[in-house]
Amino acid sequence: MHTLDWKHAWTGRLLTTAPTRPQALKLLEPQLDSCNARLIGEVASGKLPFLNLPFRSSLTARLKALTPQLRRFRHMVVLGIGGSALGTRALQKAFFPQQDLPNHQGPWLWILDNVDADVLEAQMSTLNPEETIVVPVSKSGGTIETLAQYFFMKAWLQRALPNTWHEHMLLVTDEKKGYLREEADRHNIVSLPVPDHLGGRYSVLSAVGLVPAAFMGLPWEDFLEGAASVNAPLVNDELGKPENLRNHPAWALANWCFELSRHDYSQLIFFTYIPSWASFGQWFGQLWAESLGKNGKGTMPLPAVGVTDQHSLQQMFLDGPADKGCIQLHCPNLSKGPQFPDDVPDSWEWLRGKTFGDLLNAETLGSAAALVHNGVPLTRLEAAESSMRAAGEVMGLLMATTVLTGWLMNINPLDQPAVELGKRLAYSRLGSSSYPEEAAILKAFLD
Numbered sequence: 001m002h003t004l005d006w007k008h009a010w011t012g013r014l015l016t017t018a019p020t021r022p023q024a025l026k027l028l029e030p031q032l033d034s035c036n037a038r039l040i041g042e043v044a045s046g047k048l049p050f051l052n053l054p055f056r057s058s059l060t061a062r063l064k065a066l067t068p069q070l071r072r073f074r075h076m077v078v079l080g081i082g083g084s085a086l087g088t089r090a091l092q093k094a095f096f097p098q099q100d101l102p103n104h105q106g107p108w109l110w111i112l113d114n115v116d117a118d119v120l121e122a123q124m125s126t127l128n129p130e131e132t133i134v135v136p137v138s139k140s141g142g143t144i145e146t147l148a149q150y151f152f153m154k155a156w157l158q159r160a161l162p163n164t165w166h167e168h169m170l171l172v173t174d175e176k177k178g179y180l181r182e183e184a185d186r187h188n189i190v191s192l193p194v195p196d197h198l199g200g201r202y203s204v205l206s207a208v209g210l211v212p213a214a215f216m217g218l219p220w221e222d223f224l225e226g227a228a229s230v231n232a233p234l235v236n237d238e239l240g241k242p243e244n245l246r247n248h249p250a251w252a253l254a255n256w257c258f259e260l261s262r263h264d265y266s267q268l269i270f271f272t273y274i275p276s277w278a279s280f281g282q283w284f285g286q287l288w289a290e291s292l293g294k295n296g297k298g299t300m301p302l303p304a305v306g307v308t309d310q311h312s313l314q315q316m317f318l319d320g321p322a323d324k325g326c327i328q329l330h331c332p333n334l335s336k337g338p339q340f341p342d343d344v345p346d347s348w349e350w351l352r353g354k355t356f357g358d359l360l361n362a363e364t365l366g367s368a369a370a371l372v373h374n375g376v377p378l379t380r381l382e383a384a385e386s387s388m389r390a391a392g393e394v395m396g397l398l399m400a401t402t403v404l405t406g407w408l409m410n411i412n413p414l415d416q417p418a419v420e421l422g423k424r425l426a427y428s429r430l431g432s433s434s435y436p437e438e439a440a441i442l443k444a445f446l447d
């Protein structure tokens with residue numbers, strides 16, 4: 001289980017100009033009713049599948065059947081970008097650290113989520129196609145960065161394995177539409193669906209995150225269970241009871257984030273003090289930014305890693321503009337590591353008998369106290385353990401919080417229309433004639 005510590009949340013400008021937390025929650029009663037009505041409607045119409053996981057049993061059956069086939073490969077190369085890669089990387093770094101440690105013998109998961117010619121060429125010149133499965137992941141099936149890599153890696157497989165190349169691919173994409181779906185049908189490539197309404201940043205609980213997890217041998221069912229359990233009160237049989245929403249931690253957290261934005265805290269630090277979960281910050285960054293940056297609204301996510309970023313970003317957090325609130329994610333029950341010996345030098349005699357993990361816990365606390373002392377409103381999200389189940393809980397909670405914060409801000413947290421322009425400008429630059437308006441924008445930019 002996780003807990004939220006609110007003791008220092010309603011501080012800074014919130015303390016002087018905003019209501020106290022109980023008052024704020026009370027003031028939000030009218031929004032509670034409208035958000036509750038929206039929750040009922042959107043769950044019923046299938047628009048929030050990351051909350052009630054309607055695809056869970058079919059995915060579980062398919063993935064269990066596929067796992068032996070996946071695990072016979074030594075390398076998996078995931079091609080994806082944004083939400084088609086960030087959740088997977090978070091799981092890999094957190095739960096498969098051995099790949100980054102000495103003497104690892106495999107399996108190896110490679111995540112190609114950029115337009116990086118050196119990395120692509122290195123993959124194709126060093127991996128043995130016989131031992132490799134390529135997994136293009138794209139909800140839309142048409143993302144240019146992913147497709148571009150797909151074209152090259154498909155040709156690479158075809159050259160080496162002319163008759164069996166399609167057995168070295170697994171496509172994760174929309175069930176019915178998109179170019180990758182057509183490719184799966186055309187070449188008889190095994191595929192798993194990204195369910196309807198499950199956009200990239202909400203998709204880690206689907207085949208998007210779980211195919212690589214199964215390949216790494218991770219307990220992905222625990223991950224699903226964690227996410228399902230945290231949001232069950234919002235979507236269970238008693239769906240519609242306002243107290244389910246009123247008492248849910250995501251409602252309280254969304255309420256606080258909304259109040260921060262209303263009081264000119266324009267940045268939200270997501271400070272992860274579980275070192276192996278450092279990559280959760282990038283996952284959260286996309287979730288928060290694409291969901292909430294709309295109509296001049298939203299707060300800027302600032303992923304930071306404790307303790308590392310105490311030595312790079314923390315100065316700004318503490319003494320820069322007072323425009324930041326902070327969620328500190330931590331776990332007091334991580335492994336403790338070795339004990340400091342009795343012969344550490346006298347200047348550090350207070351370390352004697354303590355463990356390396358005690359240092360992390362003390363720094364987690366020290367950083368939190370320093371932020372609060374400097375007026376930064378802080379909510380502490382404590383995971384009882386750093387397991388896959390706990391990760392599912394935390395991610396499930398953050399997804400629900402993001403959606404509710406968007407509703408409170410009166411914006412649609414499920415789309416990301418503004419990002420399209422840059423893509424169209426690039427297509428135009430490459431010679432596509434479908435974008436005359438973009439050609440004009442480019443011309444104005446270049447002239």
Ligand SMILES: O=P(O)(O)OC[C@H]1O[C@](O)(CO)[C@@H](O)[C@@H]1O
Nearest residue numbers: 081082083084138139140143200
């Ligand atoms: O899974 P897809 O459709 O390839 O999209 C990749 C990413 O691109 C975006 O649509 C933004 O352009 C993200 O929301 C998404 O995670």
